[in-house]
Amino acid sequence: FQPIDPDKVIHANITSDLLPFISERPPHVVFSDKLKKLNKKIVGKEKNPYRIARKIFKYINDNIPWASAREYSTFYNISDYVYRNKHCDCGMHSIFFITMCRMNGIPARWQSGWTTKPGGGGMHDWGEIYFEPYGWLPVDADIGLLDSKDETVKWFFLGGMDAYRLIVNDEYSQTLFPAKIHFRSETIDFQRGEVEWEGGNLYFDQWYWDYKIELKK
DSSP: OOOOOGGGOBOOOOOTTTGGGGSOBTTTBOOOHHHHHHHHHHHTTOOOHHHHHHHHHHHHHHHOOBOOOOOGGGOSOHHHHHHHHSOBOHHHHHHHHHHHHHHTTOOEEEEEEEEOOTTOOEEEEEEEEEEBTTEEEEEOTTTOSOSOSSHHHHTTTBTOOOSOEEEEESSSSOOOSSOOSSOOSOSSOOSSOOEEETTEEEOGGGSOOOOOOOOOO
16 A cells, blocks of 8 residues: 555656556547546546546546446447446446546556455456556555545555455456467456367356465465
């Protein structure tokens, strides 16, 4: 967890390394006219990058509840889907947050993997955001605001992350190496791996996987 002083946050110097993370990435990270209009409503006249991110984070928390979703490869534009339907799952929350932050010139990127909390874990998606002078910090727009009167605790997941995470991906829709011969089961996210044989692709319901979490103190 990194305590953040909003008054110290300034607009990042966009180097070639940061440029991809303020840019559109069609088809899912797109600065549509509808999102630009929504962005003006959410952000208003705010100029501070951290406070802008807070406004976006709170908008998602208050207006876009979690809901189960089908495989991401079946969606034409995830950020537009979230805008139109006002509900989504963890990865969609993350893509929507990333899209809105990038629209404001705030570098943001994807992460996904597993939660490994005691008593059970599972596949999960979240992201990272870049605040100058703090650098890259984790953000989980799916968990959102915590129910606490302590403001630091309340906003913990905007710049903080619990320790029970296994990071598998730092980006979505990446090329597999070695490349698959047959079509992908999921073209966006990649947490549990994929399986194929000479006769074709094996979808997730055609093979079995399991995991065990062991916590060492």
